[in-house]
Amino acid sequence: MEFKKVLERINFLYHKSQNEGLTEEEKKEQQELRRYYIDVIKGNFKMHLDKIEKVDTKTSKYKN
Template identity: 55%
Template structure:
């Protein structure tokens, strides 16, 4: 699932939880999607940080 679709679904479930509540299945889906999102953010951050080269200290 691409990040935009993932974010869209997370936001939808959040709004639904505030308006009418979620079923057990939706709660599990929400938790799973949040974990996937966090892992992707961490992976992207690590990738960006690994691409940074240190300059010599002068």
Template identity: 50%
Template sequence: MDMNKTIERINYLYHKSQDQELTAAEKTEQSQLRQKYLQAIKVNLCSQLEILKPQKNEGKYSYKPCNCGKHHH
């Protein structure tokens, strides 16, 4: 299941839970989908943080995500 479908299903189960009690299977599915979503966010964040490298500039450290020259860092 791709992430958009995962989010759609999480939202569907949330809205359904507001109208009626979810079954045990639906509660389990909701929990598993939420964990999958959170894991994807953590992986994405970690990969973005790995790109950042400290650069020493005039005695101060700054973090530059790229060397493209198009951004003011």
């Protein structure tokens, strides 16, 4: 599922829950979409952290 569409659906369900409430099926969908969103964000964050390399500023050499 496209990430932008996931965000749009999460926002739609949030606003619907505030205005008129959600059915049990919609609540389940909302939980699944939120879990998917969190997993994607955590995966992206981990990927960025894994690419970070420490640099020794005294010698200007990379360290592993």
